[in-house]
Amino acid sequence: MFRIIKKKRLNPSVTLMEFEAPYIAAKVKPGQFVIFRVDEQGERVPLTVNNADPVKGTITLIFQIVGRSTMKLDALEEGDSIADLAGPLGMATELPPDVKNICIIGGGVGCAIAYPQAKACFENGIHTDVIAGFRSRDIVILEEEFKQCCDELILCTDDGSYGKKGFVTDALKERIENGCHYDAVVAIGPVPMMKFVCLLTKQYNIPTIVSLNPIMVDGTGMCGGCRVTVGGTIRYACVEGPDFDGHQVDFDELMHRNGTFREREDACRMFTQGGNPHA
Numbered sequence: 506m507f508r509i510i511k512k513k514r515l516n517p518s519v520t521l522m523e524f525e526a527p528y529i530a531a532k533v534k535p536g537q538f539v540i541f542r543v544d545e546q547g548e549r550v551p552l553t554v555n556n557a558d559p560v561k562g563t564i565t566l567i568f569q570i571v572g573r574s575t576m577k578l579d580a581l582e583e584g585d586s587i588a589d590l591a592g593p594l595g596m597a598t599e600l601p602p603d604v605k606n607i608c609i610i611g612g613g614v615g616c617a618i619a620y621p622q623a624k625a626c627f628e629n630g631i632h633t634d635v636i637a638g639f640r641s642r643d644i645v646i647l648e649e650e651f652k653q654c655c656d657e658l659i660l661c662t663d664d665g666s667y668g669k670k671g672f673v674t675d676a677l678k679e680r681i682e683n684g685c686h687y688d689a690v691v692a693i694g695p696v697p698m699m700k701f702v703c704l705l706t707k708q709y710n711i712p713t714i715v716s717l718n719p720i721m722v723d724g725t726g727m728c729g730g731c732r733v734t735v736g737g738t739i740r741y742a743c744v745e746g747p748d749f750d751g752h753q754v755d756f757d758e759l760m761h762r763n764g765t766f767r768e769r770e771d772a773c774r775m776f777t778q779g780g781n782p783h784a
């Protein structure tokens with residue numbers, strides 16, 4: 506069993522939880538994820554490790570409440586435990602060699618996954634800019650945390666209610682056109698956001714890493730659920746990713762495959778919703 510030692514609501518649909526998980530905390534690297542089950546009947550759900558404290562033996566996960574399993578997890582409180590936390594899974598992020606200037610881009614809850622990347626780059630002496638995008642001011646997360654681990658934070662909202670008005674791609678394009686030089690870009694967020702960042706960075710020939718979120722089942726390379734096409738080749742995101750060269754990813758196929766169970770997911774959400782005022 507894995508005990509929750511801290512729970513904090515970051516916005517109406519995003520929750521942070523810190524778990525006692527000493528073995529994972531000792532080994533996990535930026536870019537890696539865990540698979541949790543709330544209870545023995547629960548489905549297996551992947552979440553990226555947002556932070557780890559090897560001394561305390563804890564890991565922090567940040568999740569958006571989107572469906573049945575994330576609602577069940579969110580219903581737990583400090584002191585409660587979950588059945589399983591398996592990990593660390595996947596490959597740690599590997600930057601291209603000799604990166605001196607990087608731009609880390611997070612969209613929505615993707616900022617939770619972008620945070621450890623920014624922190625690792627900044628701590629390793631890489632000049633790190635962060636562009637964090639949200640639909641509106643009320644759902645902004647991790648602003649203070651990002652400020653501590655980057656050279657410049659550009660916060661954008663689609664509706665202009667906070668920070669710069671517009672999409673992360675607008676902010677990135679403006680910076681590049683104004684002379685900012687990036688050796689690499691890391692983009693993590695909704696699939697369409699990652700696709701459009703990659704279309705932009707391709708024009709400027711900037712190597713771009715994305716963290717993919719296909720549907721995962723076993724997380725060990727056995728079931729094929731997380732199959733993605735990268736550079737015309739089939740890759741398994743749970744063991745070969747989740748990070749890939751964004752210029753090679755078939756994003757349209759990923760979007761299509763992620764919709765496979767939408768009807769059943771909607772039905773489950775309707776069934777569970779009664780218990781969650783934020784769903």
Ligand SMILES: Cc1cc2nc3c(=O)[nH]c(=O)nc-3n(C[C@H](O)[C@H](O)[C@H](O)COP(=O)(O)OP(=O)(O)OC[C@H]3O[C@@H](n4cnc5c(N)ncnc54)[C@H](O)[C@@H]3O)c2cc1C
Pocket residue numbers: 538549550551552553554567568569570571572573574575576614617618717718719720721722747763764767770771773774
């Ligand atoms: C490597 C990886 C890391 C992730 N990290 C985070 C994170 O740090 N924070 C976060 O909020 N979300 C993260 N996700 C997405 C998260 O796994 C889904 O939101 C979660 O599975 C939803 O489950 P549900 O039962 O609550 O919702 P459901 O109603 O079952 O599904 C809602 C949506 O979540 C996705 N989803 C459902 N089941 C799975 C599954 N088994 N594997 C992957 N996606 C699924 C689908 O796109 C679906 O449309 C990550 C996904 C992957 C693959």
Ligand code: FES
Pocket residue numbers: 720721722723724725726727728729730731732741742743744
């Ligand atoms: S989740 Fe089964 S092969 Fe990747």
